[in-house]
Structures are given as structure tokens and as C-alpha cells.
Amino acid sequence: EIVLTQSPATLSVSPGERATLSCRASQSVAISLAWYQLKHGRTPRLLIYDASIRATDIPARFSGSGSGTEFTLTIDIVQPEDFVVYYCQHYHAWPLTFGGGTKVEIK
Amino acid sequence: EVQLLESGGGLVQPGGSLRLSCVASGFTFNNYDMTWVRQAPGKGLEWVSLISTSGLGTYYADSVKGRFTISRDNSKNTLYLEMTSLRAEDTAIYYCAKPYCTGSMCLHRFHDWGQGTLLTVST
Numbered sequence: 001e002i003v004l005t006q007s008p009a010t011l012s013v014s015p016g017e018r019a020t021l022s023c024r025a026s027q028s029v030a031i032s033l034a035w036y037q038l039k040h041g042r043t044p045r046l047l048i049y050d051a052s053i054r055a056t057d058i059p060a061r062f063s064g065s066g067s068g069t070e071f072t073l074t075i076d077i078v079q080p081e082d083f084v085v086y087y088c089q090h091y092h093a094w095p096l097t098f099g100g101g102t103k104v105e106i107k
Numbered sequence: 108e109v110q111l112l113e114s115g116g117g118l119v120q121p122g123g124s125l126r127l128s129c130v131a132s133g134f135t136f137n138n139y140d141m142t143w144v145r146q147a148p149g150k151g152l153e154w155v156s157l158i159s160t161s162g163l164g165t166y167y168a169d170s171v172k173g174r175f176t177i178s179r180d181n182s183k184n185t186l187y188l189e190m191t192s193l194r195a196e197d198t199a200i201y202y203c204a205k206p207y208c209t210g211s212m213c214l215h216r217f218h219d220w221g222q223g224t225l226l227t228v229s230t
Contacts, residue, residue, distance in 0.1 A: 034216040036152070043202065043220040044144075044152065055218065087152050091215040095168050096154040
């Protein structure tokens with residue numbers, strides 16, 4: 001099983017700053033990695049797929065990078081609605097797995 | 108517009124059974140693999156199970172293997188999750204989700220999700 005480790009568990013940033021979230025895979029997943037946003041009481045929302053491609057209707061302030069085992073989700077100019085939890089997920093092999101999540105909180 | 112509507116959640120005693128359903132609309136259901144993902148209270152997302160377009164291919168997380176069975180009825184555009192030997196740790200919101208598929212290939216990143224149905228396993 002490919003283990004995805006997200007860091008930090010909690011990221012404190014001020015509105016308007018940049019947030020950088022990390023996802024590390026225990027073995028290579030090539031670019032088969034997605035990022036999701038999950039607001040409390042809402043349904044998961046796909047942000048990024050294939051490591052760096054923004055999903056439909058996702059604002060340009062969200063960007064993804066990386067390949068192999070190291071991946072980053074960057075939120076430029078963090079907006080008030082961005083203070084929620086983010087998960088990475090690989091789809092390189094069975095079983096599919098998610099990372100443990102990073103909560104972005106207001107500093 | 109893609110719509111996924113889960114139902115069937117509720118309160119079940121440990122050791123009990125329950126079947127979840129997910130009715131799909133807005134896309135050609137039998138052209139897509141389908142999956143279940145869950146989120147336990149205060150925990151992260153956990154992939155549970157996936158089924159191929161025909162239903163012949165099924166995949167499970169180790170945590171549910173042997174206890175849960177995924178199935179589908181393409182004539183009814185419906186996905187199911189039969190859950191037996193339920194445990195307290197199965198308590199979660201269960202989401203059905205649709206991956207990206209093109210032609211005969213699916214990439215299991217999930218673009219569309221239902222609102223979820225809550226399962227509580229407790230005495």
C-alpha cells in the first residue's frame with residue numbers, strides 16, 4: 001500500500017498570504033495525484049489532478065506541482081473561504097489511498 | 108448535470124448489516140467505474156471500494172475486505188454497498204463518487220461526489 005503523508009497537519013496563515021501544503025508518497029506515484037478541498041458539512045471538491053492540472057472552475061490561486069514522491073499544493077493570496085481541510089489522493093495503484101489531511105487555519 | 112444521491116444510512120448495532128445505495132443521473136452510468144469513500148467523525152477521507160463498469164471488477168480497502176460488498180445495477184443507474192459485521196469504526200459519512208473515464212479507461216481521481224449518507228454503528 002502506498003502511504004501518503006501530508007505536512008504540516010495544521011498550517012497557520014494570514015489572509016492574503018501564500019499557503020504551501022506538502023504530500024509525500026512512500027513510493028513513486030508518477031503524476032497520479034489529486035488534491036481535494038473539504039469544507040465542514042460539504043462534499044469533497046477536486047482541486048488538482050495529474051499533480052498540476054486545475055479542475056474545472058477552480059480559481060487560479062490554487063496550483064499543484066511535483067512528481068514521483070514529492071508533491072505540493074500552493075494557495076496564493078489565501079481567501080477567507082480557503083481556511084478548511086485539504087487532502088491528497090493517489091490513483092497510481094491499488095489500493096487507492098488518501099493522505100491524512102492538512103487543515104489551513106487563520107493565523 | 109451530474110447528480111449522485113446516496114441513501115440507506117442510519118443507526119445499526121455492532122455486528123449488524125446495512126445496504127447503502129447511490130442513484131446516479133446526468134451521465135451514462137454504465138460507462139463509469141464507481142467508488143465509495145468514507146469519512147469517520149474527526150478523521151480524514153478513506154477510500155472504501157470501487158467497482159468496474161460491468162461490475163466484474165471489484166476492489167476493497169483492507170479495512171472492509173470480507174465484510175463489505177460493492178455492486179451495481181446499470182439498468183437502474185444505482186450503486187450499492189452491502190455492509191455486514193459492522194463495527195464502531197465503520198461509523199462515517201459514506202460518499203459515492205464518479206471518476207474520470209474516457210473510452211474504456213478510467214483514472215480514479217474523483218470529479219463528482221454525492222452529498223453522503225451517515226452510518227452510525229452503536230448500541
